[in-house]
Amino acid sequence: MIEKRAHIAMLFDLYGVLLTEKQACALRLFYEEDLSLAEIAEEFTTSRQAVFDLLKRSESLLEFYESGLGLLRRRGQWRREWEKLAEQARLLQQNPGEEGWSLFWRQFEDLSSLMAESWEDD
Numbered sequence: 001m002i003e004k005r006a007h008i009a010m011l012f013d014l015y016g017v018l019l020t021e022k023q024a025c026a027l028r029l030f031y032e033e034d035l036s037l038a039e040i041a042e043e044f045t046t047s048r049q050a051v052f053d054l055l056k057r058s059e060s061l062l063e064f065y066e067s068g069l070g071l072l073r074r075r076g077q078w079r080r081e082w083e084k085l086a087e088q089a090r091l092l093q094q095n096p097g098e099e100g101w102s103l104f105w106r107q108f109e110d111l112s113s114l115m116a117e118s119w120e121d122d
Contacts, residue, residue, distance in 0.1 A: 005031055011062035014071045023058040030055055081111040 008031055016024050022044075029035045029043065030051075037048040037055075044051065066072050088107045092100040 008059055008062065010072055011066055015062050015065040015069075018065055019058055019061060023054065023061070026051060026054050027058050077114060078111070081107075081114055085111055 008027070012024075012027055012031065016027070019027070026040060026044070029040050030037075035043070037051045040051045041048045085104075085107045088100075088104045092104050
C-alpha cells in the first residue's frame with residue numbers, strides 16, 4: 001500500500017495539473033491528507049462509493065498519462081544514470097588516471113544519449 005501511495009503521489013506531482021479540480025482535490029485529500037472515503041464523501045456531500053469511483057477514475061487517468069508520456073519512467077532512468085555518473089566522479093577523485101576519465105566520459109555520453117533519445121521519442 002505504501003508503494004502504491006508513493007507511486008500515485010509521484011504521478012500526481014507530474015500530471016495532477018491535467019486533472020479536474022475535483023479529481024485533484026479528492027486525490028490530495030485521500031493521499032496527502034490521509035482522509036477516509038467517508039470523510040471525503042462528507043466534504044463533497046456525496047457517497048463513499050462515489051468518492052471511491054472518483055479516486056479510481058483519477059488514478060486511472062494518471063496511469064494513462066504516464067503510459068503515453070512516460071515522464072516518471074524517464075525520470076527514473078535519468079536518476080539511475082546520474083547516480084552512476086556521480087559514482088564514477090567519486091571514483092575519479094580517488095583514481096584520476098586516464099582509465100578513470102575514460103570511464104567517466106563513457107558514462108556521461110550514455111546519460112546524454114539516454115536524455116536525447118527520450119526527447120526524440122516525443
